[in-house]
Amino acid sequence: MSGTSFNAILGIAFLVLGFASVFLMFHLWGYPFDKATRTSAAPKWAMYLHRGIGFAYVIVYVVMMTRMVPRLFTYQVEFPARTVVHIIMGLIIGLILLLKISIIRFFRHLEEWMPFLGTGLLACTVVLLGLSLPFSFKDRVLAKKARGGDVFSAASLDHVKKVLPLAELPKEAPLDKLATATELKRGREVMVTQCVECHDMKTILAKPRSPQDWTHTVERMGEKPALSAPITEQDQWAVTAYLIAISPDLQASAQKKRQQEQEKKKAKAAAVAALAAAGDVEAKAATEVKPLLEKHCTQCHEVTELDEKPPTNAKQVDSLIGRMVDNGLEAPDADIKVIRAYLLKTYGKGVAKDPKEADDDK
Numbered sequence: 001m002s003g004t005s006f007n008a009i010l011g012i013a014f015l016v017l018g019f020a021s022v023f024l025m026f027h028l029w030g031y032p033f034d035k036a037t038r039t040s041a042a043p044k045w046a047m048y049l050h051r052g053i054g055f056a057y058v059i060v061y062v063v064m065m066t067r068m069v070p071r072l073f074t075y076q077v078e079f080p081a082r083t084v085v086h087i088i089m090g091l092i093i094g095l096i097l098l099l100k101i102s103i104i105r106f107f108r109h110l111e112e113w114m115p116f117l118g119t120g121l122l123a124c125t126v127v128l129l130g131l132s133l134p135f136s137f138k139d140r141v142l143a144k145k146a147r148g149g150d151v152f153s154a155a156s157l158d159h160v161k162k163v164l165p166l167a168e169l170p171k172e173a174p175l176d177k178l179a180t181a182t183e184l185k186r187g188r189e190v191m192v193t194q195c196v197e198c199h200d201m202k203t204i205l206a207k208p209r210s211p212q213d214w215t216h217t218v219e220r221m222g223e224k225p226a227l228s229a230p231i232t233e234q235d236q237w238a239v240t241a242y243l244i245a246i247s248p249d250l251q252a253s254a255q256k257k258r259q260q261e262q263e264k265k266k267a268k269a270a271a272v273a274a275l276a277a278a279g280d281v282e283a284k285a286a287t288e289v290k291p292l293l294e295k296h297c298t299q300c301h302e303v304t305e306l307d308e309k310p311p312t313n314a315k316q317v318d319s320l321i322g323r324m325v326d327n328g329l330e331a332p333d334a335d336i337k338v339i340r341a342y343l344l345k346t347y348g349k350g351v352a353k354d355p356k357e358a359d360d361d362k
Contacts, residue, residue, distance in 0.1 A: 008136040010064050011129045017057040018125040024050045025118050038108050058097060065090070082131050089128040096121045151245045152181040160184070160245045167211035167244060169237060178241040187242030190235045195221065214243045292335050310347035317343045 028050060031042040040047070068090070079087070100117050103110045144150060161179035169175065177183055209217060218240045221231070231239070311317045317340055331339075 007064070007067060008133060010060055010067075011133050011136070014057065014060045014064065015125055015129050017053055017060060018122045021050065021053045021057055022118050022122045024053065025115060029115055038111070061093065061097065065094070086128060086131045089124045089131070093121060093124045093128065096124065151242070152184060156245055157181065157184075160241055163211050163244060164241065167215045167240060169215055169240065170233075173237045178237055183238050184242045184245055186235070187238035187240070190231060190239040191242060195231075195239065209243075209247065211240075211244050211247075214240050214247070218243070292331075292339055306343075306347070311343060312347060314344060317347075 024046065028040065028042045028046055031040050033040050072087070096117055100114065100121070103114065103117075150156065157179055161176070164175045164179055169178075218231075218236045311320050320343070321336060321340060
């Protein structure tokens with residue numbers, strides 16, 4: 001079992017114990033409590049169960065800290081905001097645990113604060129794991145989305161075999177051997193154990209790369225000084241092959257994003273061309289234009305916003321329509337021309353001037 005998988009299991013257990021402890025605490029505090037003797041009328045078995053869950057929670061916390069704290073001193077990148085919050089939550093959990101243990105052992109007169117401390121402990125636990133667990137499983141998700149439905153499938157291995165020659169690996173690298181399930185598993189093990197010593201999983205998987213880029217990136221990482229054992233050249237080749245294997249999904253996402261950006265640029269260019277030819281369009285009555293405004297403008301905002309901050313000249317009208325296109329407006333050229341003419345007549349100077357003359361409007 002890899003280090004990341006073990007950490008994920010610990011995290012899930014930590015979360016389950018946190019919920020169990022807090023909800024059992026809520027139940028126990030419903031029984032009568034004798035303040036004079038500091039005893040509860042709750043069943044003994046429930047009290048012992050709650051105590052056992054608490055002990056288990058503390059043990060899991062200590063184990064996780066022994067695994068996580070040393071990594072703080074091996075990170076070679078500045079902590080991102082997500083990691084900073086993760087660290088803060090971990091420290092707060094430790095502080096709350098210390099307070100709870102102190103109250104139980106030495107300051108029983110403060111026991112009425114225990115429900116608040118327990119609830120705060122659960123909240124910190126949820127935030128802590130919400131920031132980390134999703135990225136622990138991200139490479140698993142990418143692996144399942146690889147060719148053939150699994151990164152170790154025949155289709156995926158065939159793909160890796162075809163693209164590895166393009167990865168610019170050293171001549172001595174055994175390409176055929178790297179395109180096997182055994183080497184890909186070895187590569188994943190290197191990624192989730194050695195790579196995460198210097199940065200988190202998000203840093204690795206957030207940005208799609210070409211096979212050549214993965215090779216160069218892994219080589220740079222291998223050359224960096226590390227407090228732990230450096231990644232061997234053979235391990236670098238294996239992790240490069242694995243990253244290439246799970247990259248098609250990443251690259252597909254990036255291609256889709258680029259396609260959307262290109263379509264947006266085309267739509268804006270078409271809108272600019274429509275505005276350039278809109279000088280002679282006659283403004284229609286409000287009753288005719290209102291359906292167009294409701295159809296296109298209300299996709300992002302209410303039509304009443306035009307009345308709150310209306311454009312006052314042709315330049316502002318054209319700028320407004322340009323922003324609408326940037327925000328995702330998709331409308332036929334004819335509709336854009338009609339909307340422009342209406343805005344000029346209603347809010348501007350009453351004349352649908354040619355955009356080339358709009359620069360003179362103040």
